[in-house]
Amino acid sequence: MLNEREREAIAGLWAEKLAQDARGLPRDERHRNLEPDSAEFICALAAGCHARALLEIGGSSGLSTIALAAAARQTGGRLVSIEVERSRQEKARRRLRALGLSDRVEFVLADAATVLDRYEGLEFVLLDCEKEDYVRFAGMLRLAPGAVVVADNILSHELWDYVRHVRRLAGVESVTLPIGKGLEVSRFPGGSAGSIG
Numbered sequence: 001m002l003n004e005r006e007r008e009a010i011a012g013l014w015a016e017k018l019a020q021d022a023r024g025l026p027r028d029e030r031h032r033n034l035e036p037d038s039a040e041f042i043c044a045l046a047a048g049c050h051a052r053a054l055l056e057i058g059g060s061s062g063l064s065t066i067a068l069a070a071a072a073r074q075t076g077g078r079l080v081s082i083e084v085e086r087s088r089q090e091k092a093r094r095r096l097r098a099l100g101l102s103d104r105v106e107f108v109l110a111d112a113a114t115v116l117d118r119y120e121g122l123e124f125v126l127l128d129c130e131k132e133d134y135v136r137f138a139g140m141l142r143l144a145p146g147a148v149v150v151a152d153n154i155l156s157h158e159l160w161d162y163v164r165h166v167r168r169l170a171g172v173e174s175v176t177l178p179i180g181k182g183l184e185v186s187r188f189p190g191g192s193a194g195s196i197g
Helices: 004-023 036-048 064-077 086-098 131-140 159-168
Strands: 053-057 078-083 106-107 122-127 143-151 172-176 183-188
Touching: 004 036, 004 064, 004 086, 036 064, 036 122, 036 143, 036 183, 053 064, 064 078, 064 086, 064 106, 064 122, 078 086, 086 106, 122 131, 131 143, 131 159, 159 172, 159 183
Parallel strands: 053 078, 053 122, 078 106, 122 143
Antiparallel strands: 143 183, 172 183
């Protein structure tokens, strides 16, 4: 679970994001973090699933990274955090180092499409990247049996194409939760990326 320092760091990052939004910064200059309530939830869910191989696509400045690294600390696991924008990832690196969580994280600066095939047996995945990429990236995941995939912004961005996609896959159990901006939580009993493309 998150400790007080981690919650304070998450609150600080969220306040920065809101301030950037209020100033009307261009979209590519703003931090793009999920909400603190969502961070609390994914930390508890990943830890409760005993996930040891975790991955996030779209780490931004580290809010979700803190939550998932804290879960990895509890399970003895490791998180791969993929982010395409260097300055946001550098901020995340510094924050995780200050919190003593950097040993739980492999930071990857890349377009996820070019690196996802390096990772297999994933037990917990967070999708929080460009929304039009959700279906494509989900299809590239190499999941362990019973893996959980969480997608953010389902309600705020009305991502019903993604919801329909995961719910029509054989054996997948999926639900939309009204936490933060809406989370789609999907469990893939059979695992394997080939089954979700």
